[in-house]
Amino acid sequence: MSRVLPVEGGLSRVIGDGGALPDGEVEGLSADDLLALYRSLVLLRTYDERSVVYHRQGRIGTYAIFWNHEAMQVGSAFALEDRDWIFPSYRESAIGLLRGMPASTVLSWWRGHPAGWWNPEDYNVASICVPIATHVPHAVGFAWGSRLKGEERVAIAYFGDGATSEGSFHEGATFAGVMKAPVILFCNNNQWAISTPVEVQTAAATLADKAIGYGMPGARVDGGDVLAVYEATREAVARARAGEGPTFIEAVTYRTAPHATADDPSIYVDEARVEAERENECVGRYERYLIRLGVLIESRAQEIRQEALETMRAGIAEAEAEPAADVSLVFEHAYEAPPSSHADELAELRRIMGR
Ligand SMILES: Cc1ncc(C[n+]2csc(CCOP(=O)(O)OP(=O)(O)O)c2C)c(N)n1
Ligand SMILES: [Mg+2]
Numbered sequence: 001m002s003r004v005l006p007v008e009g010g011l012s013r014v015i016g017d018g019g020a021l022p023d024g025e026v027e028g029l030s031a032d033d034l035l036a037l038y039r040s041l042v043l044l045r046t047y048d049e050r051s052v053v054y055h056r057q058g059r060i061g062t063y064a065i066f067w068n069h070e071a072m073q074v075g076s077a078f079a080l081e082d083r084d085w086i087f088p089s090y091r092e093s094a095i096g097l098l099r100g101m102p103a104s105t106v107l108s109w110w111r112g113h114p115a116g117w118w119n120p121e122d123y124n125v126a127s128i129c130v131p132i133a134t135h136v137p138h139a140v141g142f143a144w145g146s147r148l149k150g151e152e153r154v155a156i157a158y159f160g161d162g163a164t165s166e167g168s169f170h171e172g173a174t175f176a177g178v179m180k181a182p183v184i185l186f187c188n189n190n191q192w193a194i195s196t197p198v199e200v201q202t203a204a205a206t207l208a209d210k211a212i213g214y215g216m217p218g219a220r221v222d223g224g225d226v227l228a229v230y231e232a233t234r235e236a237v238a239r240a241r242a243g244e245g246p247t248f249i250e251a252v253t254y255r256t257a258p259h260a261t262a263d264d265p266s267i268y269v270d271e272a273r274v275e276a277e278r279e280n281e282c283v284g285r286y287e288r289y290l291i292r293l294g295v296l297i298e299s300r301a302q303e304i305r306q307e308a309l310e311t312m313r314a315g316i317a318e319a320e321a322e323p324a325a326d327v328s329l330v331f332e333h334a335y336e337a338p339p340s341s342h343a344d345e346l347a348e349l350r351r352i353m354g355r
Pocket of ligand 2: 160161162188189190191192193194
């Protein structure tokens, strides 16, 4: 039997604190599964930390940091099967790594190189969506379409707290509820939309409360607890496969890093809160849980961190070895019949770029 425990604020959780707060457990996860979750958390954490360094070294462009968001991404993706489709936002840019995508592909995306655009069908991972919430209707339409084809695939769309104020979210959620689309609307509530706090984002008491208006259940989980996220997503997947329709999951965390490398949160964020949240970050929380369970020892953890670092070293080397794309790509695929001015503009661009 799973033991998922409610905590203050109606958030479900599994992982305790090694003291007064007891550990729960999730049914059906073997020691190998628990370690696979850990490996994925470490891979994403390493991806994120190295990316900030690569940005500072001028090796990738502006980067959307997801430090302390890893448990939401790993826990939910683990509840899916490979045939299920993932629709990520920029905050989940590296989630394809959990489906076997090479690190160089995602790094190339952040380098603005065409090698960073993959064929979604290769991994069942859609393109990274930067416009807020516009991929929600895509995921819903995809899920509905696959049900019409009798494929039994589930789709999951990841988006933030701010995204729930967007028209696209409303349209997608309405459609999902009415059509009973097998989709999971996964909201990473990190309590900030750049500098806008969630308190002024909505007058709703919780984001999960919005689900009822669309005729779907809303679950609220501790977004720093990979097992609670897994359990909530597994239930949502089961509902979707059983033809019972969509689920909205609100995973609550707190953004402890800048919105992106171009942001300076010092003028709006509460530094003391950031410090407290960093102390309780999701990878360390899970690591301590596994050590308490006797599933992980420090030397094994160290090997797993080392493997992830190697993956990143090889990934950036591979991304940097890509030959520069031809500048004509800027103009291609935009018009079926390009305006005549493009030829002059391309010539000018080649002159400026020296290629
Ligand atoms: C349609 C649209 N409007 C505005 C922006 C600019 N923008 C980029 S990120 C962001 C905040 C999004 O916050 P949230 O949905 O909470 O996601 P988070 O970044 O916190 O993961 C905004 C407004 C955008 N990318 N797309
Ligand atoms: Mg947010």
